[in-house]
Amino acid sequence: xxxxxxxxxxxxxxxxxxxxxxxxxxxxxxxxxxxxxxxxxxxxxxxxxxxxxxxxxxxxxxxxxxxxxxxxxxxxxxxxxxxxxxxxxxxxxxxxxxxxxxxxxxxxxxxxxxxxxxxxxxxxxxxxxxxxxxxxxxxxxxxxxxxxxxxxxxxxxxxxxxxxxxxxxxxxxxxxxxxxxxxxxxxxxxxxxxxxxxxxxxxxxxxxxxxxxxxxxxxxxxxxxxxxxxxxxxxxxxxxxxxxxxxxxxxxxxxxxxxxxxxxxxxxxxxxxxxxxxxxxxxxxxxxxxxxxxxxxxxxxxxxxxxxxxxxxxxxxxxxxxxxxxxxxxxxxxxxxxxxxxxxxxxxxxxxxxxxxxxxxxxx
Amino acid sequence: xxxxxxxxxxxxxxxxxxxxxxxxxxxxxxxxxxxxxxxxxxxxxxxxxxxxxxxxxxxxxxxxxxxxxxxxxxxxxxxxxxxxxxxxxxxxxxxxxxxxxxxxxxxxxxxxxxxxxxxxxxxxxxxxxxxxxxxxxxxxxxxxxxxxxxxxxxxxxxxxxxxxxxxxxxxxxxxxxxxxxxxxxxxxxxxxxxxxxxxxxxxxxxxxxxxxxxxxxxxxxxxxxxxxxxxxxxxxxxxxxxxxxxxxxxxxxxxxxxxxxxxxxxxxxxxxxxxxxxxxxxxxxxxxxxxxxxxxxxxxxxxxxxxxxxxxxxxxxxxxxxxxxxxxxxxxxxxxxxxxxxxxxxxxxxxxxxxxxxxxxxxxxxxxxxxxxx
Numbered sequence: 001x002x003x004x005x006x007x008x009x010x011x012x013x014x015x016x017x018x019x020x021x022x023x024x025x026x027x028x029x030x031x032x033x034x035x036x037x038x039x040x041x042x043x044x045x046x047x048x049x050x051x052x053x054x055x056x057x058x059x060x061x062x063x064x065x066x067x068x069x070x071x072x073x074x075x076x077x078x079x080x081x082x083x084x085x086x087x088x089x090x091x092x093x094x095x096x097x098x099x100x101x102x103x104x105x106x107x108x109x110x111x112x113x114x115x116x117x118x119x120x121x122x123x124x125x126x127x128x129x130x131x132x133x134x135x136x137x138x139x140x141x142x143x144x145x146x147x148x149x150x151x152x153x154x155x156x157x158x159x160x161x162x163x164x165x166x167x168x169x170x171x172x173x174x175x176x177x178x179x180x181x182x183x184x185x186x187x188x189x190x191x192x193x194x195x196x197x198x199x200x201x202x203x204x205x206x207x208x209x210x211x212x213x214x215x216x217x218x219x220x221x222x223x224x225x226x227x228x229x230x231x232x233x234x235x236x237x238x239x240x241x242x243x244x245x246x247x248x249x250x251x252x253x254x255x256x257x258x259x260x261x262x263x264x265x266x267x268x269x270x271x272x273x274x275x276x277x278x279x280x281x282x283x284x285x286x287x288x289x290x291x292x293x294x295x296x297x298x299x300x301x302x303x304x305x306x307x308x309x310x311x312x313x314x315x316x317x318x319x320x321x322x323x324x325x326x327x328x329x330x331x332x333x334x335x336x337x338x339x340x341x342x343x344x345x346x347x348x349x350x351x352x353x354x355x356x357x358x359x360x361x362x363x364x
Numbered sequence: 365x366x367x368x369x370x371x372x373x374x375x376x377x378x379x380x381x382x383x384x385x386x387x388x389x390x391x392x393x394x395x396x397x398x399x400x401x402x403x404x405x406x407x408x409x410x411x412x413x414x415x416x417x418x419x420x421x422x423x424x425x426x427x428x429x430x431x432x433x434x435x436x437x438x439x440x441x442x443x444x445x446x447x448x449x450x451x452x453x454x455x456x457x458x459x460x461x462x463x464x465x466x467x468x469x470x471x472x473x474x475x476x477x478x479x480x481x482x483x484x485x486x487x488x489x490x491x492x493x494x495x496x497x498x499x500x501x502x503x504x505x506x507x508x509x510x511x512x513x514x515x516x517x518x519x520x521x522x523x524x525x526x527x528x529x530x531x532x533x534x535x536x537x538x539x540x541x542x543x544x545x546x547x548x549x550x551x552x553x554x555x556x557x558x559x560x561x562x563x564x565x566x567x568x569x570x571x572x573x574x575x576x577x578x579x580x581x582x583x584x585x586x587x588x589x590x591x592x593x594x595x596x597x598x599x600x601x602x603x604x605x606x607x608x609x610x611x612x613x614x615x616x617x618x619x620x621x622x623x624x625x626x627x628x629x630x631x632x633x634x635x636x637x638x639x640x641x642x643x644x645x646x647x648x649x650x651x652x653x654x655x656x657x658x659x660x661x662x663x664x665x666x667x668x669x670x671x672x673x674x675x676x677x678x679x680x681x682x683x684x685x686x687x688x689x690x691x692x693x694x695x696x697x698x699x700x701x702x703x704x705x706x707x708x709x710x711x712x713x714x715x716x717x718x719x720x721x722x723x724x725x726x727x728x729x730x731x732x733x734x735x736x737x738x
Contacts, residue, residue, distance in 0.1 A: 033495075034495050034498070034499055107702065110706070111705060111706070114706075114709065116705065116709065118494050118495050119393075119399055119494070119498075120640075120705050120709065122399070122401075122495065122498060123636055123637075123640060123701055123705065124701070124702060124705055126633055126636075126701070127637075127697070127698040127699075127701035127702045127705075128698065128702075129698075130629070130633070130694040130695070130697055130698035130701075131694065131695055131698035131699070133691075133694050134690075134691035134692070134694035134695040134698065135691070137687045137690050137691040137694070138683055138687060138688065138691045141683070141684035141686075141687040142682050142683060142684070143682035143683075144682055266628075270502070270503045270506045270507070273499050273502075273503065274503065277496070277499065281496075313514055316510065316513075316514040317510060317511065317514070319506060319507055319510050320507045320510055320511055323503050323504065323506070323507035324507075326499075326500065326503060327488070327500070330488065330491070330492060330496060330500060331488075331491065334492075334496075
């Protein structure tokens with residue numbers, strides 16, 4: 001029933017959504033604005049990653065090695081040494097952070113100081129989105145970029161995909177597993193764990209939670225709220241960058257198309273916001289869960305509907321499914337998954353499960 | 365060589381379309397405070413009505429001259445759109461009656477359907493606040509675009525090509541000029557309507573709800589109804605802009621495709637930019653902003669951006685001229701929005717005070733009311 005191939009591509013897609021929803025939620029919780037430019041930050045990061053990887057491959061005289069090697073777990077293909085991928089991850093993260101910080105310091109912070117309301121802030125993020133898109137339009141058709149990306153990686157800048165250079169495993173049974181599947185799933189889990197430790201086990205986490213809960217009170221207690229917000233923007237930019245890196249290697253996964261100035265950000269923006277809203281907009285872990293939920297639902301609910309109705313074009317309506325989930329969430333559980341968990345009944349049920357450290361940690 | 369007459373006429377048509385669309389947004393976002401980020405979907409209703417319903421009506425009216433039954437013509441408009449509409453348009457060029465019927469039909473049906481969609485969209489608008497609502501409407505517009513695009517009874521079998529529009533101005537001999545006159549006439553009507561509406565009791569009520577819902581409710585006003593009415597009026601007007609756009613062979617070309625009529629940048633964010641620039645809830649400001657930006661930016665750039673790229677020799681620094689043109693429009697709209705937000709957050713003509721009855725006339729009116737009520 002469950003096709004493994006569909007499952008792995010859906011998992012990659014769901015992890016991308018989880019990362020994007022997390023970034024959107026972080027910004028909403030601190031700066032109180034829905035950042036429409038968020039998915040575009042991923043595209044900027046993806047282009048940066050591809051460019052730096054191409055330059056690195058050329059300067060280190062790397063040639064893709066697409067011959068599978070036989071190991072104990074099956075046939076493993078590792079086209080490039082680990083340093084190549086590391087360059088990509090670092091470039092994606094750095095550029096995601098830079099693009100996010102430019103947005104915060106050059107646009108949103110000055111506007112906030114002028115007392116702009118939520119509408120003006122939202123419009124401003126849109127304007128930034130357009131400018132980034134235009135920059136990418138100029139970048140991905142530029143002669144120098146074309147030549148840098150075509151040699152030796154043979155990439156097309158207006159339809160960027162590095163799926164061919166992903167690590168892959170073919171098991172003894174003939175099952176194909178993309179390296180990005182393992183990377184993205186591990187990343188989502190690791191990120192959730194790291195965020196938990198940061199928020200509930202460090203002083204910085206306590207400061208962050210205080211600044212989100214009650215900024216004026218936090219300020220009175222000597223917490224530099226502005227710096228905490230900047231940290232939230234850095235985290236948001238970094239996760240957007242990592243999402244961009246995953247997109248680069250997984251362009252056939254779910255609804256992820258090859259990368260251009262517009263795609264897949266323009267299509268994915270609705271799903272990413274859906275993940276954030278379903279998660280409950282004011283909950284970091286809710287946003288990760290919401291992103292995953294939307295990612296899996298878009299594939300599996302559409303498949304189910306296709307099986308029920310027998311309509312072959314049903315897969316086109318994946319985004320209508322996420323839209324319907326958002327509508328249901330807003331109408332029946334406006335505080336999302338996080339709100340459901342915090343409801344008195346859920347609390348009573350949860351309190352029966354013994355968890356070490358619950359008494360000390362305590363959820364928001 | 366720049367054809368001045370062409371430039372002026374096309375720019376005027378652009379300005380008129382954008383004025384109607386921005387005024388429609390102003391009713392929702394400026395006057396009533398509903399952050400409609402899904403404005404494009406109401407515009408698209410107009411395009412769909414023209415491509416699908418008006419196309420079918422025109423085909424049925426001229427079916428006799430094509431030797432097919434009316435029912436067959438009704439089906440063929442969608443089933444073999446491009447080939448069949450080419451024949452229909454040939455006949456339409458000699459039948460003013462059928463053409464005018466199609467225009468009138470679209471002018472009546474599109475606002476009704478647009479208003480209906482606005483009424484549906486007002487349900488979330490009653491329950492959600494600010495930013496949630498904006499996201500909801502944006503997502504609705506995207507979802508509707510995807511639905512329409514792949515649902516063949518609405519947009520035909522080839523979603524990227526779309527539907528050929530009925531050439532309802534061909535009988536005049538000067539289709540582009542007359543369709544521009546049509547657009548401008550509509551825009552002027554909408555301007556006059558908005559001027560009157562702004563100072564009418566319901567216009568004042570809309571703004572009262574925007575400024576303070578609780579006070580409006582406290583003096584017995586139905587806030588939910590006001591928000592619903594604003595959505596219906598604004599959406600109906602947006603559908604009208606969609607009709608005017610789709611009938612215009614210069615602006616829309618000869619067909620409507622879902623990708624184009626649901627375009628967020630063109631039909632949601634440009635109107636937002638123009639509205640903020642003109643001044644939210646300021647009809648004259650919106651009019652002025654559309655004329656200025658339209659004449660200086662939208663018209664010339666959209667028409668001549670490729671020539672501009674050539675003239676600037678952007679290929680000399682490695683930039684692709686075709687993409688330079690695209691990028692230029694996005695940079696300009698982005699920069700324009702940011703500049704307005706930073707330096708003129710209230711717009712070029714801020715919201716004017718309501719024109720109410722002068723104080724000196726009030727005793728007179730009380731006198732009048734007394735006389736009527738013995």
